[in-house]
Amino acid sequence: MSSKVRAQRHEMPKQAPDKRIKNFSEVTLGYTPELAVAEASRCIGCPKKPCVSGCPVGVDIPEFIALIAEGDFLGAAKKIKEKNSLPAMCGRVCPQESQCEAVCTLGKKGNPVAIGALERFAADFERLHADPLAEAQSSDLSMGKVAVVGSGPAGLTCAAELTKLGYKVVLFESLHATGGVLRYGIPEFRLPKDIVDEEVEYVKRQGVEIRLNVLVGTTVTLDELFAQGFDAIFLGTGAGLPYFLGVPGENLNGVYSANEFLTRTNLMKAYQFPEYDTPVSVGKRVVVVGGGNVAMDSARCALRLGAEKVAVVYRRSRTEMPARLEEVENAEEEGIEFMFLSNPVRILEDDKGWVKGMECIRMELGDADDSGRRRPVPVPGSEFILDVDTVISAVGTNPNPLLIRTVSGLALGRRGNVIADDETGMTNIPGVFAGGDIVTGSATVIAAMGAGKLAAHGIDEYVRTKNGRGM
Secondary structure, eight states: OOHHHHTOOOOOOBOOHHHHTTOOSOSBOOOOHHHHHHHHTTOOOOTTOHHHHTOTTOOOHHHHHHHHHTTOHHHHHHHHHTTOSOHHHHHHHSOGGGTTGGGOGGGGTSOOOOHHHHHHHHHHHHHHHSOGGGGOOOSOOOSEEEEEEOOSHHHHHHHHHHHHTTEEEEEEOSSSSSOTHHHHTSOTTTSOHHHHHHHHHHHHHTTOEEEOSOOBTTTBOHHHHHHTTOSEEEEOOOOOEEOOOOSTTTTSBTEEEHHHHHHHHTTTOGGGTTTSOOOOOOOSEEEEEOOSHHHHHHHHHHHHTTOSEEEEEOSSOGGGOOSOHHHHHHHHHTTOEEEOSEEEEEEEEOTTSBEEEEEEEEEEEEEEOTTSSEEEEEOTTOOEEEOOSEEEEOSOEEOOHHHHTTSTTOOBOTTSOBOOOTTTOBOSSTTEEEOSHHHHSSOOHHHHHHHHHHHHHHHHHHHHHHTTOOO
16 A cells, blocks of 8 residues: 555544534444445554554554454454453543554654544444354452442443453442443533443443442441452542632532533433433523533533533633544534633622623743643733623542542542552552542543553452462
8 A cells, every 4th residue: 555545544424513513413423344444454563563552551453453454343343352341432532642643653754543433443343243242251250359439431441350350340339320421421422321331231241240329438338348358449439529710709500510510411411301300501602611621521512502602711722722632623613612821710690690701811821830731820901701601610620539538548649639559559558449530630531441450450469469379
């Protein structure tokens, strides 16, 4: 194949912007088999496999892509699942552009291989054509018994990996449905919930037992779990406690945290109101404060829920935005306005206690801060007023304290995050491990999965040592 042809990346087809803003159906439509083979054929099979080093869960990327190029789509899915138990989800929401695709050799002089889209294709093909019973794990789960707390990406990955290692796993979820942020946070148009359901069913078929409506720390304590015979416990409860803006007026009617707004919209299905009895009030003029994926999700949901105008206010420039480029571009295509180098000062109130506007101030970028990004500095006298009636705050989250405050002696960081060993995931309490957003604060789905996988192997080493089995 010529270098010119290899440079021609095949993008996935999408719903047209004017149509997709009126529904919650998936925006990207996926590859056809013909497109998948054509895109997979661009891979040059680098001997050093830099893309694998860019994957937090170590998927054998060139191998599965080669199988797609040969037309062995089920074989490709099987290859992915050797390292990644949630491929249909990862192919949709992982930031491949800053991980595996960022180090693709083809990307040095042209466009990298569309690794994420190919992963999605293989996983979707398997979902539609494979016999799910053929995936069942062997019944030999005799290595030990592990409790996993939280059914988000970290917990699901840790649980699936532990069953591969021979452990009986019981996964505890506080809500009535599994998936964590995959279900309550990420909108249907980015990650359909039937995909989440399928991925969870795969984990269950591996032998994982899931118990819903169990709030560990309240319904049952960690000490009680150990007393029930669990050899180790993994904490993967995420970061569900929102930061707030810290400005006057943020308690007014019409102000949401992104957590509440997205939970109402996704988990409680407000977008299907009145079929689902979950009203969510979205005004005509909505402003979302923040620059990450959660901000993009909130803005795009607000548009689909009937807002006439949606703007994103972000205190840095476009270059510093942590959101995926694909999501920013999708938002722009849908008509969402971006107001960079702006920051809220106060939220204005009407005579009935509702939002009627938001005062902002212009910012300029100064020296770099701890994140490596240039620190935003207010420009004196540059205040201006936005005419809005709904404000959604999407400026980050902390770990939910409902569990961790019940664990005596657990070492915590300055912001309430659990401190865990970088190599094993072990906390300062023997047998208690943690990973994902509960440790790092808000991060990516794939980073949480990587932490869950790392902790599973840390747990295996710990239990083997405790039981005198060695490695």
